[in-house]
Amino acid sequence: NAGVTQTPKFQVLKTGQSMTLQCAQDMNHNSMYWYRQDPGMGLRLIYYSASEGTTDKGEVPNGYNVSRSTTEDFPLRLLSAAPSQTSVYFCASSRDQGGYTFGSGTRLTVV
Amino acid sequence: GNSVTQMEGPVTLSEEAFLTINCTYTATGYPSLFWYVQYPGEGLQLLLKATKADDKGSNKGFEATYRKETTSFHLEKGSVQVSDSAVYFCALLGTGGFKTIFGAGTRLFVKA
Numbered sequence: 001n002a003g004v005t006q007t008p009k010f011q012v013l014k015t016g017q018s019m020t021l022q023c024a025q026d027m028n029h030n031s032m033y034w035y036r037q038d039p040g041m042g043l044r045l046i047y048y049s050a051s052e053g054t055t056d057k058g059e060v061p062n063g064y065n066v067s068r069s070t071t072e073d074f075p076l077r078l079l080s081a082a083p084s085q086t087s088v089y090f091c092a093s094s095r096d097q098g099g100y101t102f103g104s105g106t107r108l109t110v111v
Numbered sequence: 112g113n114s115v116t117q118m119e120g121p122v123t124l125s126e127e128a129f130l131t132i133n134c135t136y137t138a139t140g141y142p143s144l145f146w147y148v149q150y151p152g153e154g155l156q157l158l159l160k161a162t163k164a165d166d167k168g169s170n171k172g173f174e175a176t177y178r179k180e181t182t183s184f185h186l187e188k189g190s191v192q193v194s195d196s197a198v199y200f201c202a203l204l205g206t207g208g209f210k211t212i213f214g215a216g217t218r219l220f221v222k223a
Contacts, residue, residue: 004154031209033210042213042214042215042216043155043200043213045210048209048210050209058210090154090155092154092155094209094211099145099147099157099160100147100155100157100211101157102147102154102155102156103154104153104154105153105154
């Protein structure tokens with residue numbers, strides 16, 4: 001029972017670098033989500049995907065990109081890292097109107 | 112639009128004390144309501160849920176009742192343990208929606 005797997009768990013980037021945060025789920029959930037969690041800001045939705053082949057912007061999509069080419073995978077790309085993107089990133093998945101299953105998070109520092 | 116408001120923390124209790132964390136919501140229609148828990152260094156975990164008015168969700172000794180008349184979904188536990196120390200999030204999923212709205216979270220500290 002892997003659930004939602006995020007890699008890497010920790011990452012340090014230099015300003016301007018790009019990278020991809022990986023997210024995979026093995027529960028055949030139709031919907032997947034990316035959130036960032038910052039102190040005092042709660043959880044903010046970056047992007048979501050209601051089903052394979054579709055993606056939509058959340059509250060804070062600038063500087064990020066996503067794709068959903070398979071049901072299982074939902075990678076998040078940072079196009080040109082900035083210090084403001086230092087955060088903890090969580091991927092989640094759900095089936096229909098059910099609750100979310102979250103991954104364990106990626107702690108990203110941009111210097 | 113839909114929104115969730117939960118009590119600010121931190122909440123500090125002694126072991127075996129009674130816990131209440133208040134949560135109220137604003138939504139049209141009949142949303143589903145959830146409580147999630149986040150332990151230090153981990154992702155959020157679904158604790159319990161209720162999908163219609165008067166439903167009671169329960170898990171691990173925690174309970175919450177969906178009260179449409181007061182638009183509330185308060186989390187309760189009769190006797191907390193040190194291991195319950197965590198951040199608790201109230202959340203709402205609107206009818207037919209995909210995006211869950213989370214409250215700001217309430218940090219709970221339980222002292223031995």
